[in-house]
Amino acid sequence: DQQVKQNSPSLSVQEGRISILNCDYTNSMFDYFLWYKKYPAEGPTFLISISSIKDKNEDGRFTVFLNKSAKHLSLHIVPSQPGDSAVYFCAASGWNNDMRFGAGTRLTVKP
Amino acid sequence: GAGVSQSPSNKVTEKGKDVELRCDPISGHTALYWYRQSLGQGLEFLIYFQGNSAPDKSGLPSDRFSAERTGGSVSTLTIQRTQQEDSAVYLCASSLTGSNTEAFFGQGTRLTVV
Numbered sequence: 016d017q018q019v020k021q022n023s024p025s026l027s028v029q030e031g032r033i034s035i036l037n038c039d040y041t042n043s044m045f046d047y048f049l050w051y052k053k054y055p056a057e058g059p060t061f062l063i064s065i066s067s068i069k070d071k072n073e074d075g076r077f078t079v080f081l082n083k084s085a086k087h088l089s090l091h092i093v094p095s096q097p098g099d100s101a102v103y104f105c106a107a108s109g110w111n112n113d114m115r116f117g118a119g120t121r122l123t124v125k126p
Numbered sequence: 127g128a129g130v131s132q133s134p135s136n137k138v139t140e141k142g143k144d145v146e147l148r149c150d151p152i153s154g155h156t157a158l159y160w161y162r163q164s165l166g167q168g169l170e171f172l173i174y175f176q177g178n179s180a181p182d183k184s185g186l187p188s189d190r191f192s193a194e195r196t197g198g199s200v201s202t203l204t205i206q207r208t209q210q211e212d213s214a215v216y217l218c219a220s221s222l223t224g225s226n227t228e229a230f231f232g233q234g235t236r237l238t239v240v
Contacts, residue, residue, distance in 0.1 A: 021168075047226045058130070058217055058231030059169070066226060104169060111174075112225050113182045114159060118168030 018042045019107050021117035029125055034092040036120050038105030041086065045107035045115075050079060050090045053102045053119070062103075063090070095124045128152070130232035132218050138238045139208055147203045147235045151220030158201050159221075159229060160193060164214040172216075175201065208239045 020039045028034045036050075046067040051059035065072040065079045065088065072079050078091045092099055105117040131150040139145050151158050160172040171185035175195040186192070190208075195201040205212055215236050219229035 049228055051231075056233075058219075058233050061228040061230065064228060106169075108226070111182060112157065112176060113171065113174035113184075114219075114229060115171055116161065116169035 017118075018045075019105055019115045019117040021103075021105055021120050023120050024118070025121040025123070027123045027125060028095050030097055031094045034090075034095045034099065034122055034124065036090040036092075036103050036105075036122065038088045038090075038117055039086055040088075040107050042107070042109060042115075043086070044109040046110070047108045048079070048081060048088050049106040049108075049114070050077075051104040051106060051116075053104060059104055092122075095122075097124045097126050100124050130218055130220050130230050132216075132232035132235050134235060135233060136236045136238075138240060141210060141239055142207055144204065144206045145208055145237065147205075147216050147218075147237070149201045149203070149218030149220075149232060151199065151201070151218070152230055153199075155220035155222050155230075156198065157221040157223060157227075157229070158195055159219045160201070160203050161217045161219070162214040163217060163234075169217065172203070205237075208237075210239045213237055213239045 049064040050062040052062045053059040081088045102119045104119045108114045133148045156177045158175040161169045173193045174182040190206045193203045215234040217234045219231045221227045221229040
């Protein structure tokens with residue numbers, strides 16, 4: 016069951032522009048959402064999170080937006096840098112605290 | 127201050143053999159997760175341990191897969207009678223409480239079944 020969906024397998028943006036990565040979820044019991052970044056041959060690393068009581072969380076160049084009514088969240092990276100090129104995973108957890116991930120979006124930032 | 131440690135980092139096994147993958151979580155973390163990533167795929171949830179509670183095994187793909195967490199720390203994922211479709215990177219993660227906290231991942235074990 017695909018409870019967390021990232022419908023764009025890849026995204027390419029120019030350096031300096033905004034990258035917007037999207038994520039949808041189906042389980043209304045999810046109340047905590049996270050974004051992870053993964054480089055090849057490494058484990059995912061935590062990037063930013065948001066609780067369901069908020070609709071926005073910002074950390075430097077990274078902002079996560081949550082739209083609970085639409086069961087949608089997005090990650091904005093601005094300005095994008097070549098070092099941001101990686102696979103980005105959206106994750107969600109709920110009452111039982113296990114964490115489900117989306118399929119990932121491969122971001123390429125071109126110099 | 128070590129992170130999550132997984133061993134081995136690579137494992138090649140013959141079809142039909144059993145394998146054991148080990149995960150050492152961050153000390154003090156009560157929650158532990160196993161995921162796998164097949165080639166070109168996302169992170170597939172396998173199993174979740176939280177403290178002394180019964181594990182959430184809902185992601186295990188077949189009864190050939192099992193996992194233990196001894197003493198609330200080290201975890202072992204066992205795959206019996208391995209099949210070629212079991213080839214993947216198996217990732218372990220731990221988090222402090224499992225509740226509204228981020229999880230920290232190990233480097234993964236790349237399993238290849240030949």
